[in-house]
Amino acid sequence: MDLQAIFSRLFDDYKSLNPSVDKIHTLLKNRNETIVNDHIAFRTYNLPQININVLAKAFEVRGYKVKGNYRFKEKKLTANHYENEDFPNAPKIFISQLEVSELSKANQMLINEHYQYILNKLPQHPDIIFANNMGFTPNYKKYQQLREESEYAAWMYVFGFRANHFTIFINHLNNLTSLEDFNEYILENNFVLNASGGIIKGSKEQFLKQSSILADKVNIAFTEDIFEVPACYYEFAQRFPLSNGHLFQGFIAGSADKIFESTDFRK
Numbered sequence: 001m002d003l004q005a006i007f008s009r010l011f012d013d014y015k016s017l018n019p020s021v022d023k024i025h026t027l028l029k030n031r032n033e034t035i036v037n038d039h040i041a042f043r044t045y046n047l048p049q050i051n052i053n054v055l056a057k058a059f060e061v062r063g064y065k066v067k068g069n070y071r072f073k074e075k076k077l078t079a080n081h082y083e084n085e086d087f088p089n090a091p092k093i094f095i096s097q098l099e100v101s102e103l104s105k106a107n108q109m110l111i112n113e114h115y116q117y118i119l120n121k122l123p124q125h126p127d128i129i130f131a132n133n134m135g136f137t138p139n140y141k142k143y144q145q146l147r148e149e150s151e152y153a154a155w156m157y158v159f160g161f162r163a164n165h166f167t168i169f170i171n172h173l174n175n176l177t178s179l180e181d182f183n184e185y186i187l188e189n190n191f192v193l194n195a196s197g198g199i200i201k202g203s204k205e206q207f208l209k210q211s212s213i214l215a216d217k218v219n220i221a222f223t224e225d226i227f228e229v230p231a232c233y234y235e236f237a238q239r240f241p242l243s244n245g246h247l248f249q250g251f252i253a254g255s256a257d258k259i260f261e262s263t264d265f266r267k
């Protein structure tokens with residue numbers, strides 16, 4: 001499978017959980033905008049057979065190289081970002097993982113139970129980046145227990161291996177050329193932006209500004225009943241040139257920390 005096929009398969013799944021994506025694309029296409037994807041983000045647990053390095057393989061064999069490491073202490077996460085030197089316009093890949101050993105014992109047990117399920121199903125899913133939740137039926141009480149300590153863990157428990165978000169690269173738009181203008185347009189069209197840490201995360205001085213809509217809510221069948229939970233969200237990023245004239249391609253930990261909260265409706 002070539003990279004384009006991988007991205008469109010990931011995008012189709014992502015869109016199906018996030019109806020706002022099609023609405024935003026329709027709006028932008030009506031304005032003759034060009035939509036380029038800045039990065040795709042994945043989530044996982046830092047456990048041996050499913051950690052960042054395992055998810056990264058699909059991209060590393062297709063020319064991606066790790067270009068940055070990040071630590072989100074409060075959220076108990078680490079992350080890497082990957083770039084493709086052969087195709088500089090290919091989206092960057094951002095993979096984060098929950099440091100499970102830093103959670104409470106009770107939640108470590110819940111995640112280990114989920115991990116055992118994943119390990120049993122893994123042979124049927126050689127391409128882990130498309131594995132989704134592997135047919136797992138989550139338990140709502142356990143979901144809530146995880147969410148109390150880590151919203152990230154709760155999301156992972158329900159949704160598993162899939163793109164958590166895609167990102168519109170503002171620099172490639174023809175008319176809405178600043179993130180400020182873009183956000184204003186999105187708000188005028190009745191979308192809700194994640195305001196944690198301010199609507200715009202980052203600054204020109206940090207070479208990256210980001211914003212995102214709050215995740216769409218979807219109905220999920222839990223063991224007890226059907227409940228509505230936040231799924232995936234759409235992110236928007238504007239990059240600025242470094243002193244060498246090239247656009248900054250990395251991420252700002254302090255900003256990403258707040259973007260993670262786009263799936264957190266209790267904030």
Ligand code: NI
Pocket residue numbers: 039041094165167235259
């Ligand atoms: Ni992102």
